[in-house]
Amino acid sequence: MERVFVLGGGATKVGEEWEKSLRQLFVEAALKAVGDAGISLRDVEALYVGNMSSGVLQGQEHLGSLMATWLGIPGVAACKVEGACASGGVAVHQAYLAVASGMYDCVLVGGVEKMTDAVVYDLTTALMMADDYEYAASTGASFVGLNALVYRYYMKKFGVRQEDIAMFAVHDHKYAARNPLAQFQFEVTLERVMKSPLIADPIRLFECAPVSDGAAALVLCSERFAARIGASELVEIAASTMATDTLSLSDRADLTTLRATRLAVERAYKMARIEPSDVDVLEVHDAFTILGVIHLEDLGFAKKGEGWRLVVEGEVERDGRIPTNMSGGLKARGHPVGATGVYQVFEIYQQLKGIAPNQVSDAEVGLAQSVGGVGGTVSISILKRVR
Amino acid sequence: MERVFVLGGGATKVGEEWEKSLRQLFVEAALKAVGDAGISLRDVEALYVGNMSSGVLQGQEHLGSLMATWLGIPGVAACKVEGACASGGVAVHQAYLAVASGMYDCVLVGGVEKMTDAVVYDLTTALMMADDYEYAASTGASFVGLNALVYRYYMKKFGVRQEDIAMFAVHDHKYAARNPLAQFQFEVTLERVMKSPLIADPIRLFECAPVSDGAAALVLCSERFAARIGASELVEIAASTMATDTLSLSDRADLTTLRATRLAVERAYKMARIEPSDVDVLEVHDAFTILGVIHLEDLGFAKKGEGWRLVVEGEVERDGRIPTNMSGGLKARGHPVGATGVYQVFEIYQQLKGIAPNQVSDAEVGLAQSVGGVGGTVSISILKRVR
Numbered sequence: 001m002e003r004v005f006v007l008g009g010g011a012t013k014v015g016e017e018w019e020k021s022l023r024q025l026f027v028e029a030a031l032k033a034v035g036d037a038g039i040s041l042r043d044v045e046a047l048y049v050g051n052m053s054s055g056v057l058q059g060q061e062h063l064g065s066l067m068a069t070w071l072g073i074p075g076v077a078a079c080k081v082e083g084a085c086a087s088g089g090v091a092v093h094q095a096y097l098a099v100a101s102g103m104y105d106c107v108l109v110g111g112v113e114k115m116t117d118a119v120v121y122d123l124t125t126a127l128m129m130a131d132d133y134e135y136a137a138s139t140g141a142s143f144v145g146l147n148a149l150v151y152r153y154y155m156k157k158f159g160v161r162q163e164d165i166a167m168f169a170v171h172d173h174k175y176a177a178r179n180p181l182a183q184f185q186f187e188v189t190l191e192r193v194m195k196s197p198l199i200a201d202p203i204r205l206f207e208c209a210p211v212s213d214g215a216a217a218l219v220l221c222s223e224r225f226a227a228r229i230g231a232s233e234l235v236e237i238a239a240s241t242m243a244t245d246t247l248s249l250s251d252r253a254d255l256t257t258l259r260a261t262r263l264a265v266e267r268a269y270k271m272a273r274i275e276p277s278d279v280d281v282l283e284v285h286d287a288f289t290i291l292g293v294i295h296l297e298d299l300g301f302a303k304k305g306e307g308w309r310l311v312v313e314g315e316v317e318r319d320g321r322i323p324t325n326m327s328g329g330l331k332a333r334g335h336p337v338g339a340t341g342v343y344q345v346f347e348i349y350q351q352l353k354g355i356a357p358n359q360v361s362d363a364e365v366g367l368a369q370s371v372g373g374v375g376g377t378v379s380i381s382i383l384k385r386v387r
Numbered sequence: 388m389e390r391v392f393v394l395g396g397g398a399t400k401v402g403e404e405w406e407k408s409l410r411q412l413f414v415e416a417a418l419k420a421v422g423d424a425g426i427s428l429r430d431v432e433a434l435y436v437g438n439m440s441s442g443v444l445q446g447q448e449h450l451g452s453l454m455a456t457w458l459g460i461p462g463v464a465a466c467k468v469e470g471a472c473a474s475g476g477v478a479v480h481q482a483y484l485a486v487a488s489g490m491y492d493c494v495l496v497g498g499v500e501k502m503t504d505a506v507v508y509d510l511t512t513a514l515m516m517a518d519d520y521e522y523a524a525s526t527g528a529s530f531v532g533l534n535a536l537v538y539r540y541y542m543k544k545f546g547v548r549q550e551d552i553a554m555f556a557v558h559d560h561k562y563a564a565r566n567p568l569a570q571f572q573f574e575v576t577l578e579r580v581m582k583s584p585l586i587a588d589p590i591r592l593f594e595c596a597p598v599s600d601g602a603a604a605l606v607l608c609s610e611r612f613a614a615r616i617g618a619s620e621l622v623e624i625a626a627s628t629m630a631t632d633t634l635s636l637s638d639r640a641d642l643t644t645l646r647a648t649r650l651a652v653e654r655a656y657k658m659a660r661i662e663p664s665d666v667d668v669l670e671v672h673d674a675f676t677i678l679g680v681i682h683l684e685d686l687g688f689a690k691k692g693e694g695w696r697l698v699v700e701g702e703v704e705r706d707g708r709i710p711t712n713m714s715g716g717l718k719a720r721g722h723p724v725g726a727t728g729v730y731q732v733f734e735i736y737q738q739l740k741g742i743a744p745n746q747v748s749d750a751e752v753g754l755a756q757s758v759g760g761v762g763g764t765v766s767i768s769i770l771k772r773v774r
Contacts, residue, residue: 001489021521046629055442056507059524061516062471065763068631069638075650077629079477079764082467084449090466094481101488102388119520120443120508129448133506134408137446242433242464244455251456263462376452377466 003223004099006235006383007106008037009346011216014183014334016116020213022058023070026112029215029339030071033108037219039229041071044219045104047078050091050111051338053126054080059119067110077104083242084130085287087111088216088341089370089379095220096240096381105225110217111339123211127337130373132248144208144288146249146374148200151290153255155202158305162194162202167311168289169193169206169331175318176328179357181343183212183334207289209335216342218349235352238365239271239382247376256305258375261298265369268380269300272365276300279382280363281351282316282324283344285371286331295369296324318358326351326358341370345381352385390610391486393622393770394493395424396733398603401570401721403503409445410457412602413499416726417458420495420604426616428458431606432491434465437478437498438725440513441467446506454497464491470629471517472674474498475603475728476757476766482607483627483768492612497604498726510598514724517760519635531595531675533636533761535587538677540642542589545692549581549589554698555676556580556593556718562705563715566744568730570599570721594676596722603729605736622739625659625752626769628652634763643692645762648685652756655767656687659752663687666769667750668738669703669711670731672758673718682756683711705745713738713745728757732768739772 010032012025020028026049034041049063060066064078083090088111095109115123128137131146155162170190176182188206196206226234243263246252252259269275276299284299286292296307301322310316316324327333327347330340348366350356363385370379397419399412407415413436421428436450447453451465470477475498482496502510515524518533542549557577563569575593583593613621630650633639639646656662663686671686673679683694688709697703703711714720714734717727735753737743750772757766 047631052448053442055440055513055516058520059512059516060520061439061469062518062634062760062763064470064477065631065634065760066519069634069763074631074633074638075646076631077480078470078631079481079629080469081481082448082469083451083465090451093464094466094468094484097481097484097488097490100490101484103484103487120512125446125507126442129442129446131449132453133445133447242466244434244452244461244463244465246461247449247452247456251461259462373449373452376449376456 001100002102004096004237005221005226006349007219007221007231009033009218009349010036011181011343011346012214013181014212014214014336017213022054022112022114023066025114025213025215026067026110027070029217030108030110033217033219039219041073043106044073044076044108046098046107047076048091048095048109049080050088050342051080051113052082052084052087056121056126057117057119083377084372085337086341086370086372086377086379087338090242092341092345092381093240093242093379096237099220099222105222107220108217109220110215111342112215113336113338114213115211115336116213136248144200144203147288148203150255151202154290157256160308163190164308164312165289165293166190166193166207168286168292171311171316172325172329172331175326175358176332179328179333182328182332183210184332203288209287209330212334212336214334214336214339216339216346218342218346234386235349236384236386237381238384239268241267242379244377245375249374258298260375260378261295264378264380265299268382272382274365278365279367281326281348281360281366282322283327283347283368284324285369286329287335299369318360323360326356326360341379344368344370348383352383388487389489391483391624392608392613393736394606394608394618396420396605396736397423398568398730398733399601400568401599401601401723404600409441409499409501410453412501412600413454413497414457416602416604417495417497420606424606426606428460430493431460431463431495433485433494434463435478435482435496436467437475437729438467438500439469439471439474443508443513444504444506470764471759472724473728473757473759473764473766474725477629479728479732479768480627480629480766483624486607486609492609494607495604496607497602498729499602500723500725501600502598502723503600523635531587531590534675535590537642538589541677544643547695550577551695551699552676552680553577553580553594555673555679558698558703559712559716559718562713562745563719566715566720569715569719570597571719590675596674596717599721599723601721601723601726603726603733605729605732621773622736623771623773624768625771626655628654629766631764632762636761645685647762647765648682651765651767652686655769659769661752665752666754668713668735668747668753669709670714670734670755671711672756673716674722686756705747710747713743713747728766731755731757735770739770
């Protein structure tokens with residue numbers, strides 16, 4: 001396998017972008033990434049677009065050709081990759097394979113979602129397409145409802161108070177407040193989270209990732225390409241993996257763990273030849289506070305039932321043992337579904353380059369986890385600074 | 388790059404499958420492919436699902452996890468790949484890269500579309516999502532309408548009669564009549580084609596690919612894997628390429644050529660180290676008769692404006708110079724959009740194994756071309772028999 005490097009990245013500010021279209025968001029992020037990488041658009045040989053719901057929300061498929069056209073580089077190999085809310089992470093994996101294969105030396109990968117559009121149908125229906133239409137969506141279940149089941153089961157099984165789980169939202173907002181790309185650049189108190197409206201018992205509004213528009217992009221390249229343009233101080237993708245689990249919770253033996261995370265991260269640690277203790281900075285897919293807690297456990301940073309302790313005891317802070325969601329996470333940076341996985345890898349890239357808004361001191365190894373559905377798909381990226 | 392082989396394939400009969408769901412079609416084809424390859428489902432490490440419109444037609448995304456679940460192999464890496472009507476061909480390319488990278492040794496790739504469903508919205512709208520929503524679909528243009536523009540322009544530019552182009556449908560039906568997987572297993576006369584209802588002037592009903600349900604799948608593997616299971620008489624993917632063009636016709640300099648075909652096939656001939664004259668059997672993406680003619684030209688088998696001669700003069704027959712669409716093509720084998728590209732590669736695989744329904748004598752090299760939109764995306768696969 002060829003070695004794969006992140007040469008540059010860029011992203012739009014996450015928010016409600018009523019004045020920008022899907023293609024505008026994508027092109028804006030892509031041009032930033034190309035600029036940051038110091039390459040020309042003509043260097044791009046292949047383009048991957050991570051997106052979940054453009055068909056339903058924008059009445060638009062064929063995003064590969066669309067974005068190649070609007071970037072002014074029709075001709076390149078291009079396609080859309082979909083893995084529900086993990087679409088961005090999955091697109092990064094495909095772009096990784098494209099370079100690792102030796103077939104492409106310079107690949108642009110971006111994720112984009114514009115959730116404030118509803119050309120064909122509404123957002124709640126669109127998002128529920130991440131679960132089984134025939135056995136889950138058709139019963140009237142919503143995504144927050146499914147996560148509420150997980151939440152309640154977790155609290156009961158491990159005897160954990162909601163206040164300790166909800167702290168994840170407070171944590172995320174603290175860092176989003178200092179991230180210029182974040183949707184919610186303000187802090188919140190635990191009291192405000194706990195008093196926010198109930199969405200699906202026990203989940204409160206301020207425990208949910210928001211509805212977001214945004215796009216993020218990365219330029220990946222081979223060692224050959226990096227050498228040709230004289231790039232130095234590179235960030236390498238030391239591991240890129242994916243795994244699936246049963247699409248629906250109803251087929252799972254245990255609601256408090258995501259098997260796909262465990263499978264994907266086990267492969268990734270092996271591939272990168274590291275252990276959890278080697279990770280200096282972490283981005284997890286906390287679409288709901290409970291998921292953030294579960295991810296810390298499944299990724300190997302806490303025992304089952306104790307992930308919340310890392311938050312409550314400050315271990316996930318910038319100067320803690322495992323600095324987590326320095327971007328503000330899905331909760332406060334925002335969660336433009338198909339873009340989120342790319343935003344996460346972009347944050348890790350910035351951390352390893354030493355240019356992140358909430359910079360972790362001397363970060364050398366970072367990990368990003370992206371989740372689709374309630375863990376039906378998980379992608380893991382491990383990045384390493386190379387001197 | 389690792390060498391990549393097709394170890395087995397399978398497909399459902401194309402047709403209107405009112406009694407089978409999207410997942411049933413996919414699983415049926417996948418199990419046939421796994422059986423044909425002589426492997427166990429447990430050998431599969433990654434799964435690619437080519438599909439265009441499951442979101443709008445079935446209210447279902449996240450097909451990677453869905454199909455892994457229904458195949459009984461949740462855990463594998465899996466995702467959906469979309470490139471409009473070329474989704475199947477694009478999925479084959481991604482599966483090819485996955486094996487070529489050296490990361491995966493055994494990959495299952497399938498394409499599926501069930502066009503007779505309309506859970507969220509209608510089929511005509513779904514298909515038009517292959518073109519630009521903001522600049523083409525929103526004007527009321529339909530897909531057959533766009534191809535009618537190409538058709539009329541071609542006839543005028545090269546002084547060709549419609550009867551000579553419409554012969555492509557007669558050709559396709561002749562071979563579909565003997566393909567048990569084909570949707571239309573009967574022959575048609577040119578008179579019947581020319582007297583069929585007008586759909587979008589000048590395109591007649593019998594010049595259009597039908598509305599189809601179907602799924603096809605292939606098992607791709609590395610040399611290492613083939614050796615391990617003692618496979619012999621292999622079929623190798625000698626080249627797998629992709630290219631894009633502007634999404635819409637309105638941005639093209641010439642309506643009578645698909646630049647994406649020329650780019651992709653040029654790369655493919657170079658990669659496989661062959662010339663058009665080395666190709667023994669060909670599958671082209673003739674969603675409309677005019678496209679079949681244009682493809683023969685863009686792929687290098689005829690001069691511009693003369694592709695129709697190959698059909699009229701019998702050169703595309705089973706014993707002709709370049710046997711084409713021995714499956715019955717999109718017109719008569721059927722065109723379940725996201726599956727079509729995989730059906731095409733499956734047909735070529737069967738030809739090289741000597742087990743095709745309309746077997747070309749001693750075929751050693753085959754080429755399949757898959758097209759998305761009106762040429763916005765094109766994928767090319769060149770397969771070679773390896774002794």
